[in-house]
Amino acid sequence: MKNGEQRIEFTLNGDKTSVTFPTFKTLLEVLREELNLTGTKHGCELGECGACAVLVDGKPVLSCLMLAVEADGTKVTTVEGLADDARLHPLQEAFADCGAAQCGYCTPGFLCTAKALLDKKPDANRREISEALAGNICRCTGYIQIFEAVEQAAAKMAVKK
Amino acid sequence: MAKRTLRVGYPGNYREIEVDSPDAEPAPWDADSKLAVVGKRSPRLEGADKVTGKAKYTADVKLQGMLVARVLRSPYARATARSIGLAKALKMPGVKAAIEVEKEARYHGQAIAAVAAETEAQAEDAVAAIEVDWAVGEHVVDVEAARKPNAPRVHGGKNPNERGGEAQNTATEEACVTALKKSHATVDITFTTPVVTHSCLESHGSVARWESDGSLTVWDSTQSIFGVRDGLARGFQLPAEKVRVVKEHMGGGFGSKLGMGQHSMIAARLAREAKAPVKLMLTRKEEHLAGGNRPSSVQRVRAGADKDGKLTCLWLQSHGTGGINGGANCAGPLMSLYNCPVRRLWHADVITNASPAAAFRAPGHVQGMFALESTMDELAGKLGLDPIEFRKRNDQNEMRQAEYGEGAKMAGWEARAHLPNSGGRHKARGLGVSASIWGGGGAPGAQARCVISRDGAVEIQCGTQDIGTGTRTIIAMIAAEELGLKPEQVLVKLGDTTLPFSHGSGGSMTAPSVTPAVRAATAAARGRVFEACAKSLKADADNLTAKGGNVVAKGGASIPWAEACSKIAGANVSEQATRAQNFRGYKDGTAGCQFAEVEVDLETGHVQVLRVVAVHDCGRVVNPLLAESQINGGIIQGLSYALLEQRILDDATGRMMNANFSDYRIAGPKEIPEISVVLFDVSNGRTNTGVMGIGEPPIVPTPAAIANAVAHAIGKRITDLPITPDKILAALGKK
Ligand code: FES
Ligand code: FES
Numbered sequence: 064m065k066n067g068e069q070r071i072e073f074t075l076n077g078d079k080t081s082v083t084f085p086t087f088k089t090l091l092e093v094l095r096e097e098l099n100l101t102g103t104k105h106g107c108e109l110g111e112c113g114a115c116a117v118l119v120d121g122k123p124v125l126s127c128l129m130l131a132v133e134a135d136g137t138k139v140t141t142v143e144g145l146a147d148d149a150r151l152h153p154l155q156e157a158f159a160d161c162g163a164a165q166c167g168y169c170t171p172g173f174l175c176t177a178k179a180l181l182d183k184k185p186d187a188n189r190r191e192i193s194e195a196l197a198g199n200i201c202r203c204t205g206y207i208q209i210f211e212a213v214e215q216a217a218a219k220m221a222v223k224k
Numbered sequence: 225m226a227k228r229t230l231r232v233g234y235p236g237n238y239r240e241i242e243v244d245s246p247d248a249e250p251a252p253w254d255a256d257s258k259l260a261v262v263g264k265r266s267p268r269l270e271g272a273d274k275v276t277g278k279a280k281y282t283a284d285v286k287l288q289g290m291l292v293a294r295v296l297r298s299p300y301a302r303a304t305a306r307s308i309g310l311a312k313a314l315k316m317p318g319v320k321a322a323i324e325v326e327k328e329a330r331y332h333g334q335a336i337a338a339v340a341a342e343t344e345a346q347a348e349d350a351v352a353a354i355e356v357d358w359a360v361g362e363h364v365v366d367v368e369a370a371r372k373p374n375a376p377r378v379h380g381g382k383n384p385n386e387r388g389g390e391a392q393n394t395a396t397e398e399a400c401v402t403a404l405k406k407s408h409a410t411v412d413i414t415f416t417t418p419v420v421t422h423s424c425l426e427s428h429g430s431v432a433r434w435e436s437d438g439s440l441t442v443w444d445s446t447q448s449i450f451g452v453r454d455g456l457a458r459g460f461q462l463p464a465e466k467v468r469v470v471k472e473h474m475g476g477g478f479g480s481k482l483g484m485g486q487h488s489m490i491a492a493r494l495a496r497e498a499k500a501p502v503k504l505m506l507t508r509k510e511e512h513l514a515g516g517n518r519p520s521s522v523q524r525v526r527a528g529a530d531k532d533g534k535l536t537c538l539w540l541q542s543h544g545t546g547g548i549n550g551g552a553n554c555a556g557p558l559m560s561l562y563n564c565p566v567r568r569l570w571h572a573d574v575i576t577n578a579s580p581a582a583a584f585r586a587p588g589h590v591q592g593m594f595a596l597e598s599t600m601d602e603l604a605g606k607l608g609l610d611p612i613e614f615r616k617r618n619d620q621n622e623m624r625q626a627e628y629g630e631g632a633k634m635a636g637w638e639a640r641a642h643l644p645n646s647g648g649r650h651k652a653r654g655l656g657v658s659a660s661i662w663g664g665g666g667a668p669g670a671q672a673r674c675v676i677s678r679d680g681a682v683e684i685q686c687g688t689q690d691i692g693t694g695t696r697t698i699i700a701m702i703a704a705e706e707l708g709l710k711p712e713q714v715l716v717k718l719g720d721t722t723l724p725f726s727h728g729s730g731g732s733m734t735a736p737s738v739t740p741a742v743r744a745a746t747a748a749a750r751g752r753v754f755e756a757c758a759k760s761l762k763a764d765a766d767n768l769t770a771k772g773g774n775v776v777a778k779g780g781a782s783i784p785w786a787e788a789c790s791k792i793a794g795a796n797v798s799e800q801a802t803r804a805q806n807f808r809g810y811k812d813g814t815a816g817c818q819f820a821e822v823e824v825d826l827e828t829g830h831v832q833v834l835r836v837v838a839v840h841d842c843g844r845v846v847n848p849l850l851a852e853s854q855i856n857g858g859i860i861q862g863l864s865y866a867l868l869e870q871r872i873l874d875d876a877t878g879r880m881m882n883a884n885f886s887d888y889r890i891a892g893p894k895e896i897p898e899i900s901v902v903l904f905d906v907s908n909g910r911t912n913t914g915v916m917g918i919g920e921p922p923i924v925p926t927p928a929a930i931a932n933a934v935a936h937a938i939g940k941r942i943t944d945l946p947i948t949p950d951k952i953l954a955a956l957g958k959k
Contacts, residue, residue: 099286101286103277109886158271158274160267162852165853167270193894196893200892202861205858205861205896
């Protein structure tokens with residue numbers, strides 16, 4: 064480890080992972096640049112757009128605002144870890160089916176944020192959905208198909224239980 | 225050319241016309257065509273890639289030995305760099321190249337110099353170490369101030385800041401004055417609209433790599449791979465074949481990524497200096513400062529109507545600024561939508577020390593429609609006419625006439641009179657309408673190739689790009705229709721200049737330009753498969769069709785698609801086609817209308833849009849799921865423009881004060897109304913597919929419909945966008 068570097072150990076998408084990186088790097092940068100997980104996007108790097116949202120211990124976190132050192136010992140889930148092996152998560156399936164991903168650049172952030180919501184509140188209504196997603200910006204879809212996708216996923220998950 | 229008779233029009237209103245279509249092309253689809261794939265809701269083919277994070281954007285490209293670039297931008301709205309010192313920056317750790325870009329800064333955020341280093345942090349440090357000896361000049365960013373005779377000249381010397389005058393074939397002022405005098409009702413209103421930025425979620429950016437043979441490969445977040453290719457070839461004086469531009473996925477463009485951006489040139493120059501690949505992605509701040517914008521407008525509209533509710537005069541005097549260049553004309557709707565005997569346009573582009581404008585989803589039309597349709601409501605009020613009735617009396621477009629009927633039903637137009645008082649205490653509701661107008665008929669020249677292999681695999685190659693709209697999926701659907709296959713059985717290759725040429729994706733041109741070429745190429749390749757397998761079916765190739773995954777002979781004999789393809793001599797058949805001229809079909813241009821219902825909080829001035837009903841046509845609808853997505857997205861961008869967005873420049877410093885997403889607000893999940901979309905399926909007989917574009921039409925009417933709804937709710941008209949709470953309260957006399 065060089066001067067000015069840090070090493071952390073955490074669980075990333077279910078796998079024990081250790082990574083070394085310059086101490087100043089955000090979790091977003093470490094995911095994308097050191098770990099090559101480019102599914103998590105950057106739209107502002109100021110905590111204003113939600114494109115970089117990931118789950119840290121199940122909670123949605125803007126990874127551009129979190130230093131990677133803070134992730135030591137946590138469980139981090141990114142869009143790459145939402146699917147169960149080859150089976151897409153119901154949210155992923157619904158986003159693809161409903162046309163909720165237009166350019167798709169905002170999609171990973173919406174998926175992670177929506178997953179945190181449905182994990183906590185599987186029967187969320189449209190108001191609660193828009194409330195939970197309020198920190199995520201999409202410039203393409205007009206959000207309607209995103210709402211529909213979250214509702215469709217929630218319905219599917221309810222049946223499965 | 226072959227003469228073909230087609231049934232054209234829309235449900236309830238069809239007629240037959242004769243068109244000349246190229247002999248080599250399949251017979252154009254018309255109202256009687258029974259299609260199995262086209263017209264069905266079909267999810268995007270790349271959906272799985274986009275929801276798993278596999279889809280690669282320019283921002284995600286990572287190459288061996290790749291450097292990261294950062295740009296030094298002018299902190300001044302007007303300044304000259306007497307010298308740009310790169311020596312110190314070049315000695316910083318990790319720095320591999322530094323270049324000068326421009327010495328004359330004419331706006332805050334103009335690129336001055338750039339560096340490439342091993343890491344982003346090193347590049348940022350190096351940019352901070354560039355030494356510039358600035359001579360700060362005088363700037364002007366306010367559009368009215370820039371028009372004054374003593375204003376600082378943005379382009380120096382005697383160049384005026386204002387460029388404009390009368391349009392050609394426009395009525396004289398005297399004719400307008402006379403017409404207005406004779407009118408039964410007149411209005412004279414000045415409307416203003418702000419500068420707004422595209423705010424694509426993925427910023428502009430490029431990754432450039434010079435190959436050992438002196439050729440250049442560039443990955444670019446662009447709406448026009450061939451535009452970037454040609455720009456770079458010119459910039460480096462290379463033959464076009466020596467430049468390859470690739471774009472697999474991109475995070476939005478909306479017009480700001482048409483043509484080559486300066487960042488592409490910078491990345492390629494740095495890569496050449498450094499002898500290593502270079503990535504340059506703009507930051508959010510740079511995106512606001514220099515990524516393009518929609519020009520502002522000041523529109524004085526004088527209009528009149530006679531007592532039968534017929535327009536007598538439309539007179540637009542307008543100016544606006546697209547920064548250091550860029551036209552701000554927004555007269556399209558006023559000059560073309562309604563019948564009117566006397567029409568006059570005087571317009572001036574005002575040059576200011578602000579970043580240059582770029583095409584933005586329906587350039588000019590969004591601003592212009594807001595002014596025109598607000599005017600129409602005011603006139604209707606003076607005439608005591610229902611706003612829709614007034615519009616219909618002046619609108620010849622039979623499709624829009626029908627669309628008004630459909631939309632009014634859905635929006636509850638009859639009950640409109642009771643709305644303002646139905647919101648409860650401290651709330652007022654209103655319902656407004658606006659027309660939409662746009663072209664979107666496509667252009668000749670787009671090419672596509674269809675390759676069918678012996679194993680039955682089908683590949684369409686087309687150098688267009690999917691900017692998020694679903695072009696990939698639409699191409700696959702057209703080919704699948706022609707071959708009796710499923711869209712997922714067609715592999716679509718696009719986004720690479722080594723593929724057959726296609727235009728940039730702007731002007732709602734992609735689907736109408738590309739689909740006819742794809743269909744023609746596929747039909748030709750299919751013909752070759754038929755020839756190859758005809759013997760096994762004991763039939764004439766002319767008597768074969770492809771459907772349901774089989775090749776079927778007239779008598780009923782059939783073989784599976786893969787078996788038919790196995791008869792191909794050689795590895796594959798390959799056919800290329802070029803998109804022909806539009807035929808003289810039923811109709812050019814698209815029509816539409818939207819209705820917006822709003823609730824205004826009379827205490828806070830907050831406007832919530834409750835519902836939008838959108839009725840649009842775009843020729844043959846290839847995939848309603850994608851078309852609706854375009855409409856939803858256009859409406860919300862229009863809502864955002866109507867209520868939230870504006871770039872704020874500080875007069876004193878010339879700097880942008882809100883170059884981020886918290887001070888430059890765009891509509892988020894909580895601002896979203898219920899949206900009902902009605903798609904008019906129109907058979908237009910203008911190409912072999914009859915497809916038209918729908919990217920732009922849906923943003924055109926939304927701001928006007930919302931403004932009309934607000935005026936209906938509170939009985940006062942806001943003429944200055946965005947309609948913010950302070951303006952509502954001021955109009956209500958509460959401020
Ligand atoms: S990139 Fe983190 S919120 Fe925008
Ligand atoms: S799909 Fe493009 S930003 Fe959301």
